Amino acid sequence: MEKLSFSALLRFVLLKLARLGLLLAAVSAAAFALVSYSPIDPVQAYIGADVMRVGAEQRAAIAAYWGLDEPPLARFFRWASALAGGDMGTSLIYRQPVADVIGERFWGSLLLMAAAWLLSGVIGFTAGIVAAMNRGRLVDRIVRWYCCTLASTPSFWLAMLFLMVFGVWLGWFPVGLAVPAGALAAEVDWLDRLRHLALPALTLSAVGIAPVALHTREKLLDVLDSDYILFARSRGESGIRLVRRHGLKAALLPALTLQFAGFSELFGGAVLAEQVFSYPGLGRAAVEAGVRGDVPLLMGIVLFSALFVFTGNLLADIMTRLIDPRVRERGMPK
Amino acid sequence: MLEIAGLSVSFGQYVGGFRRRDIPVLNDVDLDVDAGELLAVVGSSGSGKSLLAHAVMGLLPENAVVRGRISYGGRTLDESLLRKLRGRELALVPQGVSYLDPLLRAGKQALGRQRGLAAKKRVRSVFRRFGLAEQAEEMYPHQLSGGMARKVLVSTAALGGARFVIADEPTPGMEPESAAEALQALRELADGGCGVLLITHDIEAALKVADRVAVLYAGEVVETAAAGEFEGTGKVLRHPYSRALWQALPANGFRALPGVQPSPAETASCCSFAARCPIAAQECAAGKPPLRKLRGGAVRCWVAE
Ligand SMILES: Nc1ncnc2c1ncn2[C@@H]1O[C@H](COP(=O)(O)OP(=O)(O)O)[C@@H](O)[C@H]1O
Ligand code: SF4
Ligand SMILES: [Mg+2]
Numbered sequence: 001m002e003k004l005s006f007s008a009l010l011r012f013v014l015l016k017l018a019r020l021g022l023l024l025a026a027v028s029a030a031a032f033a034l035v036s037y038s039p040i041d042p043v044q045a046y047i048g049a050d051v052m053r054v055g056a057e058q059r060a061a062i063a064a065y066w067g068l069d070e071p072p073l074a075r076f077f078r079w080a081s082a083l084a085g086g087d088m089g090t091s092l093i094y095r096q097p098v099a100d101v102i103g104e105r106f107w108g109s110l111l112l113m114a115a116a117w118l119l120s121g122v123i124g125f126t127a128g129i130v131a132a133m134n135r136g137r138l139v140d141r142i143v144r145w146y147c148c149t150l151a152s153t154p155s156f157w158l159a160m161l162f163l164m165v166f167g168v169w170l171g172w173f174p175v176g177l178a179v180p181a182g183a184l185a186a187e188v189d190w191l192d193r194l195r196h197l198a199l200p201a202l203t204l205s206a207v208g209i210a211p212v213a214l215h216t217r218e219k220l221l222d223v224l225d226s227d228y229i230l231f232a233r234s235r236g237e238s239g240i241r242l243v244r245r246h247g248l249k250a251a252l253l254p255a256l257t258l259q260f261a262g263f264s265e266l267f268g269g270a271v272l273a274e275q276v277f278s279y280p281g282l283g284r285a286a287v288e289a290g291v292r293g294d295v296p297l298l299m300g301i302v303l304f305s306a307l308f309v310f311t312g313n314l315l316a317d318i319m320t321r322l323i324d325p326r327v328r329e330r331g332m333p334k
Numbered sequence: 335m336l337e338i339a340g341l342s343v344s345f346g347q348y349v350g351g352f353r354r355r356d357i358p359v360l361n362d363v364d365l366d367v368d369a370g371e372l373l374a375v376v377g378s379s380g381s382g383k384s385l386l387a388h389a390v391m392g393l394l395p396e397n398a399v400v401r402g403r404i405s406y407g408g409r410t411l412d413e414s415l416l417r418k419l420r421g422r423e424l425a426l427v428p429q430g431v432s433y434l435d436p437l438l439r440a441g442k443q444a445l446g447r448q449r450g451l452a453a454k455k456r457v458r459s460v461f462r463r464f465g466l467a468e469q470a471e472e473m474y475p476h477q478l479s480g481g482m483a484r485k486v487l488v489s490t491a492a493l494g495g496a497r498f499v500i501a502d503e504p505t506p507g508m509e510p511e512s513a514a515e516a517l518q519a520l521r522e523l524a525d526g527g528c529g530v531l532l533i534t535h536d537i538e539a540a541l542k543v544a545d546r547v548a549v550l551y552a553g554e555v556v557e558t559a560a561a562g563e564f565e566g567t568g569k570v571l572r573h574p575y576s577r578a579l580w581q582a583l584p585a586n587g588f589r590a591l592p593g594v595q596p597s598p599a600e601t602a603s604c605c606s607f608a609a610r611c612p613i614a615a616q617e618c619a620a621g622k623p624p625l626r627k628l629r630g631g632a633v634r635c636w637v638a639e
Contacts, residue, residue, distance in 0.1 A: 225395075231433040234391045235490070236421020236447050249437045325474040326436065 020310055024303060028080070031302040036072035036294050044099050076186055077152065079299065087294030088303075093288060096299035099284060106304070109274070109281030111193075115201035120208030121259045128216025129251065133243060135221060142222045144215070147210035159203045159276040166199055200273040207269060212255050220251045256319045260318060263312025267305050267328065335529040336390070336411075336498060337603040338365040341402035343385055343394065357400060359385055360553045363402070364625055364632070367498075367531055372524040374532045374540035376579070377550030378595055383533045384429060386550070387502045390531070391426050392416040403560070406498070414613065424494035429503045431483035434475040434507075440486045441471025444493060453493075460489045463510050463519070480507030488516045491523075498529045507537060517543045537579055546631075549576045552606040559631040571635035575607050584585035605636070606637070611639060 070078070082089060088098040131143040150158075166172050174196050221244065223229060225299055271283030277283070282301060289297040341363040344356040358612055360382045367373045377383050392413060404411040406419070408579050416424070434443055444457045461470060464485040475483060484504055491499045501520055505513035517532075524530045534540045539562050540547065548558045557573035564571065568580035578591040579587040593610040601608070605623055608614055617636050625634045 096466070227428065227430075227432040227436045228394050230388070231426065231428045231487075232435070233393055234424075234426035234428070235494070236417075236422055237447065238417075246435050324437070328474050 010214065017289050017313060020185040020307075023310060024145060024306060027306045028083075028299060028303055029076070031297075031299055032072070032076045032079070035293075035298060036075075037058050078298070084301075088300045091297040091300075092290070092294040093292050093297065094294075101297060102282065102300055102304055105282040105285045108279065109270050109283060112197060112200055112204065112273070112279065112281055113270050114202035115197060116208060116269070119201065119205035119261065121212060121255065123205070124209040124212025125216050125255045127254070128255070129220060129243065129247075131217045132220035132224065133240075133250075135224075136329065140217075143213055147262045150207060150210040154208075155203065156272050156276060158206060159200070160275055162199055162203050162206075163276060166202075178214050179226060196279070200270075200277040200279050203276075204266070204269045204273050208266070211262070212258055215254045215258055219254050223247045223250050241272050253320060253323050256323075257316045260312045260316035264309045266312075267308060335369045335371075335407060336365075336367045337391070337405045337532070338363055339403045339405075340364065341386075341389060341400070341404060343382070343389055343401075343515060344399045345395075346399055348395050358553060360389070360603070361602075362625070363550075363553075363555050365531075365548055365558070367496075367529045369529050370524055370527050372521060372532060372543055372546050374534060374537075374544035374547045375550055376426075376534055376540055376547060378535055381406050381595060382551045382553040383550060384502055384599075386593050387426060387428075387500045387531070387533055391424065392421065393426075394514045400569075421494065421533075424496040425491040425494050425501065427487050427491045427501040427504050430487075431475050431480060433479065433487060434483060436475050438474075439471065440466075440473050440475065440478060443475075443487050444471075444486055444492070446490065448493075451582040456493055457489070460492050461485075461548045463492075464515055465472070465490060477499065481509060484508055485512060485516065488519065492519055492624075494524075496528065496604060498531075499523055500533070502533045503535070504532070505534070505536065513539065514542075538585075539581055549573065549579065550602060551575050554593050554606055554634060555625055555635045556607065557631060563631070570629075572628050572631060572638045573607075573635050574611050574638075578610075578612075598601045605634075607635075 079089060088102075090096065091098050091101050091189045094101050127143045127146075131140040167174065220243070224243075229242070229246060232242055237245065267283075270281060271286055273279065274281045274283035275287055282304070285297065286301045286305075288294070289301060337466065341360060342358065343360040344358040346354055346356055349355050349607060363386065365373065365375070373382055375386065384618060385394065385398075389398075389400060390411070392399060392411070404422075406415065408588055409415055411419075418585050434440070441454075441461075444461070457471065458468065461468070466485050466489070470478065470482060470486070473482075478486065484507060486571065488501070488504050493503065499520065504516050504520070508516060517539060520530050520532055524545075532540060532544060538545070541564055544561045546558060547561055547564065549556050558577045564576075564580055565566055568577040568586070571577045571580065575591075578589075581589045582591060590608060596606060596609065598606070601622075603622060605611070605614075605618055608618055611618070615637050620636060623634050623636045624633050628638060
């Protein structure tokens, strides 16, 4: 009765793949269009301080070398066909294949985002449950106050606040960079890494707690008002065990969906946090690529982040189907 | 065993922001159920039957205001006693599928807090008794028909070893045989020494198993009578509404009573049945009639004798 037929699963996968293809095509076209209207001259950005020593001829040579002398549309199609062959191009500023730059930089970001994601998820969910179980009492009011305050605080401002309080005044955490400046890679141990990760991850998760907590609280309150909770109570169930048996699964669903669907906010937040804390991840690479007109790298990161956000939404979708029997039964395809 | 005296329930609501108004739903209800007795509470939809059940279980919503006294085995049925009795001596069979956890399979749901193989076997045998196939144990509530859901709910009471069972409309949606089986199960519980409060709007079905019947109208008990007094033209019945209910049945003439049941708020200071009463007399204007004892039963009417 609940078994998924193979053809339904296949249809689900094909549908999602088609959607992903369309998304990536649309995103890259839009990003390329925006970049080609950017006032930044990539050659100028590339030359940088050497501007006095580089003549017009050399400039033209550089432009030709990068293919910058062609019209934007031609450049787009050249980029796209190379991409179709698996080549994401070469980064202008790192002078490395874009795939390598992303591969290297992504691990730093992933660590940061994973830490923030887990922290905000676990803390937000717990806070939501505790608030709902104590509706109207002090804990509930504190949780709601926190969430509302955080929701109206710009995250870069919070990042700077954390930096000042914990990094500068209290000196608990280093102020920037993923590793101590000038240290050899081998000397960087895990503890150091963690210490550098702490502030950006905390900032990022502090913002992420609010939506999870509020949605969890809302959902659990609905459940607690339901007929089936009344029946469970009539059978002597109460307190934490009642919530664990009848409320957790139901409350987990919106929380997980929200967390997975929130990959875009997570990525956006990471870009900001990496900038403020000079944490070398993909976000900082994106900002540099934008500022210095590194089109291949920027496009690569845009595509990669689209893929990342898409994956989050896909996971949210699958999660919903796995947990809720009512949705599960309707089968995989929407 | 269970005694309800002067139970009134109202809901506090804020009107216009600050003024609090109480909307009454049950008014001055007196009932008692002995061990081994099955009392049917009949009344049409909206007369407050479910709220009566929830009030006894101590599970009314937070904005409910409760007055009166409910006692069980001679002791006041307060929160601390309820905490000991719920899930053990006291069982509620609620009204429909919405009382089942949508994310929990039926078998697990029937088990409740019980664990172990013996308990699982009991679930299986009780399910079989009510005509629920073994597959039903693995089903989620949304996959059950209304009748199947009620069977699962009835099973929970038959499983738990309760001494007092409140069943709120346990049979609608079941096939006639299963409905009869479910009512029979309640009768057997009573014969085994349980007190049973059967709440229903189906007076015909209730009479097959009940010892006594209490008729609820607009949040009030208007009559309690022995089940056997519902017979013939209903002339031994005490209250005109009971008689009207009886005569509205297909077998007894199918004479429907015109008009609709008022809300308790509209009839706070007069007989709640006055607007529809075929025998209303001058003395009926004297205010709300009290529930008084009459010929072994009770009636809330100035005129009845
Ligand atoms: N939480 C509530 N707040 C306000 N009114 C309520 C609430 N619950 C029930 N009522 C009202 O109480 C009356 C009796 O409800 P109920 O006991 O469910 O009737 P029955 O079970 O006899 O059909 C209805 O008119 C209903 O609108
Ligand atoms: S008190 Fe009067 S109006 Fe009310 S039921 Fe009796 S006869 Fe009818
Ligand atoms: Mg009801």
